[in-house]
Amino acid sequence: MIRHLICSAVLSAAVLSPAFAQIDLPEDPAERGLAIAIESDARDQGFGDSSAEMSMILRNTQGEESVRELRQRTLENADPEDGDLSLIIFDRPRDVAGTALLTHAHLLEDDDQWLYLPAIARERRISSSNKSGPFLGSEFAYEDFSSTEVGKYDYMWLRDEACPEPYSELTCHVTERFPLYENSGYTRQIVWTDTDEYLPRQVEYYNRRDDLLKTLTFLDYRLYLDHFWRAHELNMVNHLTGKSTSLTWSNFEFQTGLAEDDFTRASLRRAR
């Protein structure tokens, strides 16, 4: 069984070329779920660094809207046992404009996070153990927003079926994953991953009481550097409150020359 997994990993490494061969998945549901996650992750390896702008529209049940805007720079961590480095600069709402957040992410432990408040020129290390809390008052939790790493979950393949709308012409692997991080807000998530590009198309989040809490759909995938797919529109709907958040990415740039020096406390102070 372990050999089977290794074969699968080697295979996926061997086919890291623009055209992916169809891969053989193990039969056992747990191994199969893991193999799908590894494949999905492997196809996004090597992006190096990226920068992008994000806009969120928050909607409550009365239909009122509020806008958040930020810019994010990311440096891929080549170590699969550790998370990526990221720097976020907030632009809207205007009362927090200029605030910057530096994150050294980890898979199963708390991230290292520093916040810089330009109004009082103060840098502070902040607690990051609230990964289940709302990000900027939106329906996205911090943990939904952070990068997906294979080692964050246990997996169980459930079935293959037509992907959810609007991707019903594609076939999806439906996999259940169980967060290993003890402070996660979820008992489990169900992920629809298409069988062509191994991109996530939909995620259902189940809260601590195992109610269906939220559904996330990924739309408007675009290809960068002939290799890296990025969804440009992510819609999160909270089924318990009726609130929703539409998140839009724009101006993606890859391999812009960012290095570890751009993700230090010194760079946080002058992030603009």
Place this chain on the structure above:
Amino acid sequence: MGRGIFTGLVCACAATFAALPAVAEMEYDASGYIEPELQLYFEDPSDSRQENANLSIAGQLELEIFLNPDQTLVVTPFARIDGRDDERTHFDLREAYYEAVFDRFELRVGLKKVFWGRTEAAHLIDVINQTDTLESVDGEEKLGQPMVNVTVPTEFGIFDFYWLPYFRERQFPGVEGRPRIDLPIANDMALYESSREEEHQDFAFRWSHYVGAWDFGLSHFYGTGRDPLLTPGLDGNNQPILIPYYAQMQQTSVDVQATYGPMLYKFEGFHRWQLGENWTQATGGIEYSFYGVGGTPGDLGIVAEYIWDERGETGMNPFQNDAFVGLRWAANDIQSTAVLGGGIFDLDGNGYALSVEAERRFGENFFLQIETRLFIDVPPSDPFFSYADDDFLQVRLARYF
């Protein structure tokens, strides 16, 4: 000489400006706010020239000009027009500096803000900038400090070197101002230990680093102390006043924070040499956060800190054996609703001060802050006694753009 150097710096900045390519081609970012303020006092004032209500308006503009990816100009003018107190009507360049980032170091020249410290209630080791006491009694508003700052980031932490060529005096409220100390403070009669007065050349150094969950810093300051001693005197009409006296000091400080999940441990302290004496002051405590309070997305944070001064009550320091307890509730909603309540308790029984601050965003660009401060059971011997009749409620509504 000192002023000459300062003028030289300003000229250098201006020359940089003049040498810029066509202004239209530069990238820049502008933001700011306008903020009317209402203050209401609950008790009649101790001085008949003071009132029970005040209106005022403040505004700030922040301009960032990107000369190229490694060079930036930052200019942040601030102004307040006060309905009652001429001293509180003031203008300041919070920041006006040139920044250049090189491979091995970073250079900043001009007026700038720098914050040192870890704790929430008392900012003992934060000595670079003069406090703007006209803006708030909590000491968190600062005047821009002229400086040349060289930052050297290394794998062993960040080394900061500061040359501070010009000193800025603390400005106190005028006779019509509230809250204030009962005796008026004569801003324009300030005295100095150094014959070079505000042109004394000050220097400072800081090293800060982190290892795992531990963030720490070691700092040293040499120069004019930012906090004046207030000495009794007489004005031109033989009326009693307080005269600020700025003494030289040297101070070495350490600061530490340990971050373990929802628990933060914080400490900062200094040893200071001033006017032939030397002593230690320190503060430390914990901050703990409860997440998802009562099944809501809201957080509740608790801060408990102790503040200590080796000199005891002889030091004219209101925080010599005091405890601070604060609660912060953040709703984590779209409007960023939050309430902060806190109290500082003198453990020698000399009264306590309470404050409650509530804030919320309205629409996209309006931000409302309501704050009340109460001074309770403060005896006449305590340095805070002057504020005992200055309990107040303050409402600020900012429009950001």
